[in-house]
Amino acid sequence: MLDNIAFFEGKFIPFKDAKISIMTHAFLYGTSVFEGIRAYWNEKKKKFYLFRALEHFERFKNSTKILRMNLKYNTKELVDLSCELIKKNSYKEDIYIRPTAYKSSLKIGPSLINTEDDFCMFTMPMGDYIDTKKGIAVCTSSWQRVEDNSIPARAKISGSYINTALAKAEAQLNNFADCLMLDDRGHICEGSAMNFFMIKNNKLITSPIYSDLLEGVTRDSIIKIAKQELNLEVVEREIDRSEAFLADELFFCGTGAQVSPISSVDHYIVGNGAIGEITAKLQEIYFAIVKGENPKYSNWYIEI
Numbered sequence: 001m002l003d004n005i006a007f008f009e010g011k012f013i014p015f016k017d018a019k020i021s022i023m024t025h026a027f028l029y030g031t032s033v034f035e036g037i038r039a040y041w042n043e044k045k046k047k048f049y050l051f052r053a054l055e056h057f058e059r060f061k062n063s064t065k066i067l068r069m070n071l072k073y074n075t076k077e078l079v080d081l082s083c084e085l086i087k088k089n090s091y092k093e094d095i096y097i098r099p100t101a102y103k104s105s106l107k108i109g110p111s112l113i114n115t116e117d118d119f120c121m122f123t124m125p126m127g128d129y130i131d132t133k134k135g136i137a138v139c140t141s142s143w144q145r146v147e148d149n150s151i152p153a154r155a156k157i158s159g160s161y162i163n164t165a166l167a168k169a170e171a172q173l174n175n176f177a178d179c180l181m182l183d184d185r186g187h188i189c190e191g192s193a194m195n196f197f198m199i200k201n202n203k204l205i206t207s208p209i210y211s212d213l214l215e216g217v218t219r220d221s222i223i224k225i226a227k228q229e230l231n232l233e234v235v236e237r238e239i240d241r242s243e244a245f246l247a248d249e250l251f252f253c254g255t256g257a258q259v260s261p262i263s264s265v266d267h268y269i270v271g272n273g274a275i276g277e278i279t280a281k282l283q284e285i286y287f288a289i290v291k292g293e294n295p296k297y298s299n300w301y302i303e304i
Helices: 025-029 053-066 075-088 158-173 217-230 241-245 277-290 295-300
Strands: 005-008 011-014 032-034 037-042 047-051 095-103 117-125 136-140 178-182 188-191 195-200 203-206 233-236 249-254 258-265 301-303
Touching (some): 053 095, 158 178, 178 241, 203 217, 249 277, 295 301
Parallel strands (some): 136 258
Antiparallel strands (some): 005 117, 249 258
């Protein structure tokens, strides 16, 4: 990592030199927003495939708006910067791109008004964030998902991820891989940091965007793949906790999670405990697309 190039304060510099002050507003108060984007390395073609960068940066711009930031780069410029950053580093494996907009003023006080904004971005290798080759065991978190009128989940605000961190840590300390997070009425929102899908009676069911969840780019991709490739009916509605116990199949999805099957919830076995047939098909189609091996979806990636 230290030999990498980062984009920091308007220029490409060595990663080791990209540093902020301990008095930076974003460090003190969590006043930054970020994106997580993957670029997949295709060894046969010797190319990267940057997945849905435009959609990621459109969401990124929306996040900056919620934190009252004035980012000087438009969406196309952000995409171009990410492509240039990938080229400047020497990876030949799947990577993760992390752009961040942050309140850069050196000041005390949590207000978003009259504070300066800046932007940085780095890359790093990333394989499976969650095991995608077998189902994972999850629990229901005792931590409630932050709701929209507290901290908007549709914005990737760094400070709000303490909610995720507490839930993830609790799950791991109880020997689960991850967790389901509920809203204030007991409905499933999403995982600790990924969207949630349930398959029941050949229908793909997921929580609606008003259920205090991140409007995932991968979530949108899975919905479209399910409709177009598998002719599945997709239902967006609130999901009760106990419905997960009786589902035919469950999985998480996200930039990090990709398509990650769930084998049990609160010790209730999902289906027969193995990767479900529909989940496996969605995985196969998704991984072919992100590796640049399905030209039908060529508008979803950029070749680098």
